[in-house]
Every structure is written in structure tokens, then in C-alpha cells.
Amino acid sequence: MIVKKIQNLFLILITIFAASCSSGTNKNGGSKSHLPVARGEANAILCVMDTSQWNGPIGDALRDIFSEYVPGLPQDEAYFKLRNINPLKMNNILKTGKSMIFVSTMDNQGAQSRAMQNYFTTSSLEKILQDTSLYRLPQKNQFARGQEILHLFGQTGDQLIAHLKRDKEVLRNYFLNIENERIAKGLFKVREKQIEKTLRDAHGFDVQVPYGYDLAKNQRDFIWVRLLDPEYEKNIFVHYRPYNSRDPFDDVLAFREEITSSYMRDIQKPDIFMTLQTENMNIREVNFKGKYAKEVRGLWKLSDISGGGPFVSYVFVDESQKRMYYLEGYVYAPSKDKREFMQEIEVILNTFRSGEELK
Structure with a gap:
């Protein structure tokens, strides 16, 4: 009706x-x-x-x-x-x-x-x-x-x-x-098709990757793609693991800290890692690609306070794969407005597909 x-x-x-x-x-x-x-x-x-x-x-x-x-x-x-x-x-x-x-x-x-x-x-x-x-x-x-x-x-x-x-x-x-x-x-007129193929074949999910992005890290359960420019960076990373607990939904910030402290460390100085700025956090429940998710919008920083900026992330479960995913996009753009950069990041994140969506 x-x-x-x-x-x-x-x-x-x-x-x-x-x-x-x-x-x-x-x-x-x-x-x-x-x-x-x-x-x-x-x-x-x-x-x-x-x-x-x-x-x-x-x-x-x-x-x-x-x-x-x-x-x-x-x-x-x-x-x-x-x-x-x-x-x-x-x-x-x-x-x-x-x-x-x-x-x-x-x-x-x-x-x-x-x-x-x-x-x-x-x-x-x-x-x-x-x-x-x-x-x-x-x-x-x-x-x-x-x-x-x-x-x-x-x-x-x-x-x-x-x-x-x-x-x-x-x-x-x-x-x-x-x-x-x-x-x-x-954004997607020209794409990095080889990176997209790697994500699908090795990890079982799709993300459309615009031209100019590089595969910065490719591990068993973690991938990181980024676009480096002399004046800014745009970054996307994905972590996944078997779904056997709701704990990450209960404390998504602790879940993020666990991921970034493990995977997002400086190669030259491994004691420096990505962490959170405590102010200006916005957490809410959303529908992400038809799935229940927790969305976080907030600010990141490096542990030595040498850099920082905004990020947006999603935690959700793909039931068909029995996986929990953590998707994040973040920007480093000192002295620049961040609105349009983050808007572009969100557009990329929303191309994510996994499990039965790939059939």
C-alpha cells in the first residue's frame, strides 16, 4: 500500500x-x-x-x-x-x-x-x-x-x-x-584493473580503484591502496577476519586501534603507527550495501603526532563468506579543505562488493 x-x-x-x-x-x-x-x-x-x-x-x-x-x-x-x-x-x-x-x-x-x-x-x-x-x-x-x-x-x-x-x-x-x-x-573513467583483479582473486571482494592508486600493502587479510601526490594522500584499506564474535560492533574504536596498530606502522620507524584523535568522533548504525554496519567518522593521527586528518570507516559482516570486514578511507592533506577529498573516498568505498554480490 x-x-x-x-x-x-x-x-x-x-x-x-x-x-x-x-x-x-x-x-x-x-x-x-x-x-x-x-x-x-x-x-x-x-x-x-x-x-x-x-x-x-x-x-x-x-x-x-x-x-x-x-x-x-x-x-x-x-x-x-x-x-x-x-x-x-x-x-x-x-x-x-x-x-x-x-x-x-x-x-x-x-x-x-x-x-x-x-x-x-x-x-x-x-x-x-x-x-x-x-x-x-x-x-x-x-x-x-x-x-x-x-x-x-x-x-x-x-x-x-x-x-x-x-x-x-x-x-x-x-x-x-x-x-x-x-x-x-x-573518478572511474580510467581504473586500475590489475589491482582490482588482485583484490578479487586473492581476497574475494571488489573495490573500484581509480587511476593513479597503488597497492601499498597486500597481506593475507589486509590490503591498502593509496594515491600519493606532493600535496596530499588518499588512502583506502580493508581488513577482514572470520566472523565469530560481535565484540567489534560493541567497541568499533578499539577494533580500529587493534587493526591500525598491527598493520599501519611506519616501515622505516615501526614504533610509529596510526591511532585516533579522541575528539570529534561520530559513530552511528547504518545500512551499508544492504548490510547492518557501524559507521565511524572522525580524525586519525600518527602516534608521534607528525600527521593526521579525517577518516570514515564501516564494520559489517558478509554472511555468505562468514567474514567480518573493516573498510576505511582516510586523507592526509595539510592546509587544504578536506570535504571533497573525503567525498571521493566515500564514493570509492561504496563500490565495495563481496560474497554473493560478486556472482
């Missing part, structure tokens, strides 16, 4: 915008293939909405969703960079933004809000006024190729705010998934 209701809701929403948003042509009747290419920096969203609403409670609700700081980073970095666009000042350049949000409510009748309502057909406005459950609709390639737009609307500002607060994670994940897909498209 729930699935059917969701399907019906999207059918209604698609019908609402069909008159003004044909998937095959632009508003002038031309093919979408002739549209300009969408442009914009990574993790940036243009918010087209009345500036008075942007500076009020609706804008606050949007910032609470999209400008929240990413957990586990050494400095404050937001999920997204938001920029308000006055709808009266929209031009052809701004319309080519990669990611855009169009926000309007029927109870605001200022000049900017009236301009926003021009994006709706008469029948769509009637639907919005009749059904308070309708408040969002995604669109692709409306003004540019590769563009993602999310329309957010409501009868009143308070009504829209209630929807935004209720679906905070859903709305943020919508654009997070879009950004991750964009990253993956460029």
Missing part, C-alpha cells in the same frame, strides 16, 4: 508539471540535446526564491538542511554552498546551474514570489492549493544538460517549513546522491 501511494503521488506530480516541463523538448520546442551544458562548482546549490523568504524562517530551514557541517572533519565545512538568486534577476547564465532549488509558497504575493509562480501552470497551482501533501518535485535538464532541479512549494510558509524539517535527511541525501554520481562518473 505504501509503495502504491508513493507511485500515485509521483504520477500526480509529473502530471502537474507536464504542461510546462516536457522531458523531450525545451520551452521553445527545441530538443533537450541542444541545451547548454550545466555549469557550477561541486556541492553548490542555487536557491531561486523570494529574498525575504530566504532571509526568514524558510531560508533558515534550508540552511539547516544543506549548510550543516559535515561530521568528522578537522575544520567546519558545510555539506553544500547555498546562494540565493532573486527570481527577478534570473538570466540565461544562472539558469545553467548544475544544482538548483526553486522555492515558492502561495501565501506570499510579493513581486518575487509572483515571478516564482510563473514556473507553474494554472492546473498545477490548483493542485497545490487542493493537496497539502504535495511539496516537492525533482526535474532534470530543464534549462541545461546535466542539470538537477528540485521544486519545493506549499500553500503557506509554515506548511512548507514543516515538510522541510520532517524530511531533512531525505532532501539532503537527494543532492548528496547527485553529487556522488557526478564524482563517480569522472
Whole structure:
């Protein structure tokens, strides 16, 4: 019943915008293939909405969703960079933004809000006024190729705010998934196929390895791949063992310390090893590739305090292999923002496959 209701809701929403948003042509009747290419920096969203609403409670609700700081980073970095666009000042350049949000409510009748309502057909406005459950609709390639737009609307500002607060994670994940897909498209154009073959043949799991990564360590139950640049490092390591105890789930930080103190030691100076910074740890239960997992986001350091940075890790069990896995990605990038580096690391980790997934 729930699935059917969701399907019906999207059918209604698609019908609402069909008159003004044909998937095959632009508003002038031309093919979408002739549209300009969408442009914009990574993790940036243009918010087209009345500036008075942007500076009020609706804008606050949007910032609470999209400008929240990413957990586990050494400095404050937001999920997204938001920029308000006055709808009266929209031009052809701004319309080519990669990611855009169009926000309007029927109870605001200022000049900017009236301009926003021009994006709706008469029948769509009637639907919005009749059904308070309708408040969002995604669109692709409306003004540019590769563009993602999310329309957010409501009868009143308070009504829209209630929807935004209720679906905070859903709305943020919508654009997070879009950004991750964009990253993956460029990241995996060329891959280290020989390393991938080694992981599969010798260890029984897959991870897509982008071009430029090297196999730094390959042991019976531990692998480490890394990309070294003069200004930064990107690293992925995987440890696995037979699953016979839930202890690692009970104390994932102790489990990590056990792994890194054993495998992540300096070859030239073996008394130096990777450990944890105790502050800024974020641990939660998640669904990782369909499996129950513990996710940790936090900060690592070397035991002599000569280096450090952010990491993200997952502990989970593959029942078909009767294995417990520990996956981690971490970055070393002194004096640089870490948000986009860690985003790339997460995209790589999410290509992991094992056991029955490989068949």
C-alpha cells in the first residue's frame, strides 16, 4: 500500500508539471540535446526564491538542511554552498546551474514570489492549493544538460517549513546522491584493473580503484591502496577476519586501534603507527550495501603526532563468506579543505562488493 501511494503521488506530480516541463523538448520546442551544458562548482546549490523568504524562517530551514557541517572533519565545512538568486534577476547564465532549488509558497504575493509562480501552470497551482501533501518535485535538464532541479512549494510558509524539517535527511541525501554520481562518473573513467583483479582473486571482494592508486600493502587479510601526490594522500584499506564474535560492533574504536596498530606502522620507524584523535568522533548504525554496519567518522593521527586528518570507516559482516570486514578511507592533506577529498573516498568505498554480490 505504501509503495502504491508513493507511485500515485509521483504520477500526480509529473502530471502537474507536464504542461510546462516536457522531458523531450525545451520551452521553445527545441530538443533537450541542444541545451547548454550545466555549469557550477561541486556541492553548490542555487536557491531561486523570494529574498525575504530566504532571509526568514524558510531560508533558515534550508540552511539547516544543506549548510550543516559535515561530521568528522578537522575544520567546519558545510555539506553544500547555498546562494540565493532573486527570481527577478534570473538570466540565461544562472539558469545553467548544475544544482538548483526553486522555492515558492502561495501565501506570499510579493513581486518575487509572483515571478516564482510563473514556473507553474494554472492546473498545477490548483493542485497545490487542493493537496497539502504535495511539496516537492525533482526535474532534470530543464534549462541545461546535466542539470538537477528540485521544486519545493506549499500553500503557506509554515506548511512548507514543516515538510522541510520532517524530511531533512531525505532532501539532503537527494543532492548528496547527485553529487556522488557526478564524482563517480569522472573518478572511474580510467581504473586500475590489475589491482582490482588482485583484490578479487586473492581476497574475494571488489573495490573500484581509480587511476593513479597503488597497492601499498597486500597481506593475507589486509590490503591498502593509496594515491600519493606532493600535496596530499588518499588512502583506502580493508581488513577482514572470520566472523565469530560481535565484540567489534560493541567497541568499533578499539577494533580500529587493534587493526591500525598491527598493520599501519611506519616501515622505516615501526614504533610509529596510526591511532585516533579522541575528539570529534561520530559513530552511528547504518545500512551499508544492504548490510547492518557501524559507521565511524572522525580524525586519525600518527602516534608521534607528525600527521593526521579525517577518516570514515564501516564494520559489517558478509554472511555468505562468514567474514567480518573493516573498510576505511582516510586523507592526509595539510592546509587544504578536506570535504571533497573525503567525498571521493566515500564514493570509492561504496563500490565495495563481496560474497554473493560478486556472482
